[in-house]
Amino acid sequence: MSDPLNMDPHENSPETDIPPVTPNAKPNGGDPSPPKTGKGAKAKVRKPSAEPDETTLDRAESLPDETQAAPEPPPLGEADDLDDLLASAIAPDDDDVAAAEMEMGPADYPALTRRTAPPKMIPIRIFPKSVGAMTVYLLTVKREAQAEGDLDTYLLSKPVREKLAGHPVFQKAIRRFSIRLGVTSLGVPFFLEVNLDDHGIWGQSRRDLVAIAETRWVTVTSDRQTGYCHWDSDHFEDPVELKQSFEELYQLSYRPCLIITLDHPVIKRGMLRKAVKP
Numbered sequence: 001m002s003d004p005l006n007m008d009p010h011e012n013s014p015e016t017d018i019p020p021v022t023p024n025a026k027p028n029g030g031d032p033s034p035p036k037t038g039k040g041a042k043a044k045v046r047k048p049s050a051e052p053d054e055t056t057l058d059r060a061e062s063l064p065d066e067t068q069a070a071p072e073p074p075p076l077g078e079a080d081d082l083d084d085l086l087a088s089a090i091a092p093d094d095d096d097v098a099a100a101e102m103e104m105g106p107a108d109y110p111a112l113t114r115r116t117a118p119p120k121m122i123p124i125r126i127f128p129k130s131v132g133a134m135t136v137y138l139l140t141v142k143r144e145a146q147a148e149g150d151l152d153t154y155l156l157s158k159p160v161r162e163k164l165a166g167h168p169v170f171q172k173a174i175r176r177f178s179i180r181l182g183v184t185s186l187g188v189p190f191f192l193e194v195n196l197d198d199h200g201i202w203g204q205s206r207r208d209l210v211a212i213a214e215t216r217w218v219t220v221t222s223d224r225q226t227g228y229c230h231w232d233s234d235h236f237e238d239p240v241e242l243k244q245s246f247e248e249l250y251q252l253s254y255r256p257c258l259i260i261t262l263d264h265p266v267i268k269r270g271m272l273r274k275a276v277k278p
Contacts, residue, residue, distance in 0.1 A: 109244060111253045112181075113190045116140070116151050118209060118220045123185040123233035126192065126213040132246020134179045137161050138193065139170065139259065141266060153177070153193055154266055155258045163262060169270055179254075180210055181246055183239045185217065191253055201227040 118124060138153040156164070156174065164170040175197040183189045194210055195203050205227030212218055218230040242249070259266060 109189065109242075109249065109252070111256075112249055113188075114153065114193060114253060114257075115190055116153060116193045116195070118182070118192060118206070118213075118228065119184055119190070120220050120222065123217040123219050123236055124182055124213055125217055125236075125239045126210050127181045127183070127239070127241075127246075128214050131241065132181055132250070134246075134250060135196070136177055136179060136254075137174055138177045139164070139266070140173050140175065141270060153257065154264075155254050157258065157260045160259050160262060160267075164267075170267075173270075178210075179250065181242075181249070182213070183242075185233070185236050187240075189242060189249075191249075201225075205229075 137156050139156055140151045140153050142151065161174060164174060175195055178194040178196055180192045180194060181189065182192050192210065194206055196207075197203075198206075209218065209220060209228050209230055212230065217233040217236045219233050220228055220230050222228050
């Protein structure tokens with residue numbers, strides 16, 4: 001039996017088999033490694049740059065110098081006279097406006113809108129018969145997208161009218177109309193087609209409306225019991241006579257709807273569907 005006092009401390013003993021302790025050793029036999037201080041095995045340390053940042057200097061130079069005094073505002077000029085300022089706000093006289101319209105001249109219309117019902121909820125005037133009026137035969141057919149009671153109307157030549165007068169579909173759709181020239185308060189002219197063969201409420205009220213609108217501005221609405229109703233709108237001036245004559249506007253507006261042969265598409269469609277009673 002060995003003497004414990006003379007035993008080598010580095011020698012393993014069968015009774016106490018303790019491995020030697022190694023600095024920085026991991027338990028369970030792991031490899032020793034230095035502690036991590038950054039990314040990778042070694043931490044990179046940024047060295048201070050000896051040269052200053054140019055962007056910072058440029059930004060510093062662009063800042064205002066607080067030691068400099070602010071620029072003085074320009075001296076105020078003399079204020080305009082109050083009367084001159086008030087005069088500059090006055091609108092031009094009516095004579096000046098009329099002169100400007102005369103220099104511009106009235107518009108030339110390629111064609112006018114044709115209506116069997118008067119415009120509603122806007123003041124209108126009808127020019128007197130001395131300006132122009134005409135009585136013609138028109139064929140009225142039902143409009144697929146009917147608007148404000150208007151019907152599609154077509155001017156018939158005399159040979160076509162005589163051949164359709166006895167036709168069971170078209171004979172009741174051919175009526176006499178008075179073509180009248182009107183204008184709205186916005187200065188938009190139109191042709192109003194007044195049915196002279198309609199003796200019901202709508203026909204009579206339309207004719208009465210035209211007679212009143214020849215002398216004053218009226219605003220039109222409609223009612224199923226009384227037909228067309230109106231109220232006066234006398235705050236407008238008399239309408240300006242158009243540059244083009246009634247005959248010229250009539251030719252431009254009604255020439256495209258003139259039927260001169262029986263093979264017209266409107267006549268062919270009428271053979272398949274019934275024309276409406278005007």
